[in-house]
Amino acid sequence: MNSAKTPTGKGSKGAVGLEKLNDRIRLNLPRQWFNGQQKRVSLGLSWTKENVTFAESLAKQMELDWLSGHFDLTLAKYLPSKKQQLNNVVDLPGKRAEMSLLELWDRWCEYRKNSGIKITTYKITYCVQYRNYIKDAEEAVGDDVIAQCNWLIENRGKTAVINALTQLSYAHNWGIKQGFVSSNPYEDLVTELKKSKAIIKGNKRDEDGHTTDDETDEENDRRAFSLDEVEAIINAYETSKTHSYYTPLVKFLFWTGCRSGEACALRWKHIKQGLSVVSFKDSYNSKIKTTGDTKTYTNRIFRIAEGGKLHKLLKQLESERLEPENSNELVFKGKTGKQVAWLNFFRTWKGAGGYKSMISELIEQGKVKQYLKPYATRHTFITYQINKGMSAHTVAALVGNSADVIWKHYFDEREKEIPAYDF
DNA sequence: AACTCACTTGGTAGGAATCT
DNA sequence: AGATTCCTACCAAGTGAGTT
Missing domain, CATH: 1.10.150 (DNA polymerase; domain 1)
Incomplete structure (x- = not known):
């Protein structure tokens, strides 16, 4: 350090020296640190009182690091990048050491x-x-x-x-x-x-005697709707005086098991070969209103049997398209014809504020056992495909996750009925 | 015609919970 | 650990029938 000088004015051996050069600060590093080579570093700071204080503390830190064997020979640890220098030097040079x-x-x-x-x-x-x-x-x-x-x-x-x-x-x-x-x-x-x-x-695992379940597994809600409940929910939307425009979306969610964001992002250009192939590429986030890749970054193909429910649904939707020439047209739209705002759909499902809950009404009528969240459409699809005899691997390919995730997060063991999906 | 009232719809935001 | 969905609170604005 500059405070410990020899009688000749040189810095003491093994110390970092501070030098004033054209009113700027430069550090002189001990030659012994660099195999006898001279090493100087300009800090990009003018010689002001607070900058000098900062430089002194930096020099001290270098010395301590050297002694403890943690000195960064590339100096990256001590010097902000060129870009940061530009941002900092002018306004707050002395405060760089302790940012809020x-x-x-x-x-x-x-x-x-x-x-x-x-x-x-x-x-x-x-x-x-x-x-x-x-x-x-x-x-x-x-x-x-x-x-x-x-x-x-x-x-x-x-x-x-x-x-x-x-x-x-x-x-x-x-x-x-x-x-x-x-x-x-x-x-x-x-x-x-x-x-x-x-x-x-660890404790939880010991108590339960399990070896593979993680902490959150117990809390996973993997419940699925029964087939009667699915029919009741679809019927309720279909006959609703106020929310029937969500019927195609509800059917599609139950019949494909896709994620909500994927349904909201679906456009007609993604459905090909005579409506027999849907490719899920994008996901729409209605909160920040952006469309991006699917959650797992993979495009996936979902094949649809001709003449099945799902095929008929798409056929009907296609015939009702407002812009048949526009391949970018959304498959599912909200009441006003704009992109589905998932929250608005959710409000009809769960109910909130002035909204009545479609599901709660069905529970009151005895047609649905309990409230399950909209994502249960995905759980339902997966559970029934497994029960139908489809391998977890195949189901995973259809819904865009892995067989491991199917068993870990989705399959509802309590629903043993044989499904009747005919997509 | 202007007003008010109850009810509905839609939007933003924050944070918890869940899926991968 | 990252990505997405679930849920609630609060608030603005539309609607439509009844009232002044």
């Missing part, structure tokens, strides 16, 4: 957005859900990481909290390399949290 939690998080999200996560995850999970967790925890208990963790465990879902804190820890490790923060106070915490979760899982 939310600012670090936002920069991490931006970085992750360009490195492999889908736009839906970026917007819904990272920019909103996890960001709100961090903001709320910080506002509630301040910057004590233990207190933040405890507050989150108390007030939010545990699995999501662990995921969020894991990401926050990654963000800090990344932030250290970028020069935004100097340490990661979340790392040990996350390790402990994951360990405690594993212990809970």
